[in-house]
Amino acid sequence: MIRTLLTISLFALAAPAFAQDNTAHNSSTSYGSGSHFGDQGADHAGHDHKADDHASHTMVSDLALTRTPEIxxxxxxxxxxxxxxxLGAVCDFCATAMNxxxxxxxxxxxxxxxxxxxxxxxVLIPGAEMDDKRLRKLVKKxxxxxxxxxxxAALSQR
Amino acid sequence: MLGKALIILGLLAVTDAAHARPVSYAGGWTVMEETDRGASAAIIHYSPSAFYSVGVKADWDRRNDLLFTGGQLTWLAKRWFGEDYQANLYIWGAAGIAKGIDDNPGEEQLAGQIGVMADWETRRWFLGYRAAGRDYGSLDASAFHAAKVGVAPYIGDTGDLHTWLMVEVDQRPELRDTVGVTPMIRFFKGEALLEAGWSLTDDQPLLNFQYRF
Incomplete structure (x- = not known):
């Protein structure tokens, strides 16, 4: 049993390095809910997109608007x-919380x-305003x- | 006796979050069912903020025929953020009534539970640790701890079915087989999480379910 625990410990110690490597270079995802246009073939946010990827991102600086039918x-x-x-959005519960x-x-x-x-x-309703301070507070919430x-507007037009 | 449990927990110290997050977003509810090789529990939580939750729980110790019912407070003591990872440290405590059921004639006692959970996860890897102790007055006083490691065989996007392959190793000093090994599979989609496994040590099922709304 001690051998099992040691094996797990070694596995745990090695995990972060593998995780960073995989996240940065190897993730290739089939998209179901979102669609991203405008940069097919590009490696943005550390992800190579498949050829049949519907995904659509409209780029501004390093950020891209992910397009869905609702958006x-x-x-x-x-x-x-x-x-x-x-930062820290790694699972569907994270997405659910913000949604x-x-x-x-x-x-x-x-x-x-x-x-x-x-x-x-x-996407804010026409005429609505939400400043950065408010946005950050809601993400924290x-x-x-x-x-x-x-x-x-430039975000959706590029 | 509770003091002993606290000392044990302190010695066990901290690192991972085995069962998924017990604190939700502000205004969120979480329903949890947890069954492992020794116990089954049902918990419902409400999170007034993203940093703590309050709830009620029923915890059935199947080995000792003990039932605990009470209220639980869970505090997200610290969350670490990174672009590709998240790590959390939770501390929780519960107070209520414990009593013997079925073949256990034990009468009702004021009872308490306390625990820590910690986790680190990326979209590929998961590491977790939890430790908990309980003081059920004259009925029981004990503690356990468990570590879990998991890997996602593929990376799913928002709304996809996420799958994790995991192994949990727990230590329960009061049991004949003090160390238990339980492989499991975790399915995760939207607001729901399901873990199903089997204890190789005790031939007992593991079944955890969680839903957020």
């Missing part, structure tokens, strides 16, 4: 897109968390931490 509909209605880089926190707000018309890109994608924030 597109909200943009078509004249809403302002916002993309937030989120619930932002999805129930009256000033948000569409929300999507992209685990691959590690971003929170929002979800249990996570906001990093970079990009917003505005």
């Amino acid at each position: 597109d509909a909200a943009l078509a209605a004249g809403g302002e897109p916002v993309v937030v880089k989120v 619930k926190t932002f999805g129930r707000r009256d000033d948000v018309s569409a929300v999507h968390v992209d685990l691959d890109a590690k971003t929170l994608n929002l 979800s249990g996570y931490k906001a990093d970079d924030i990009a917003r505005g």
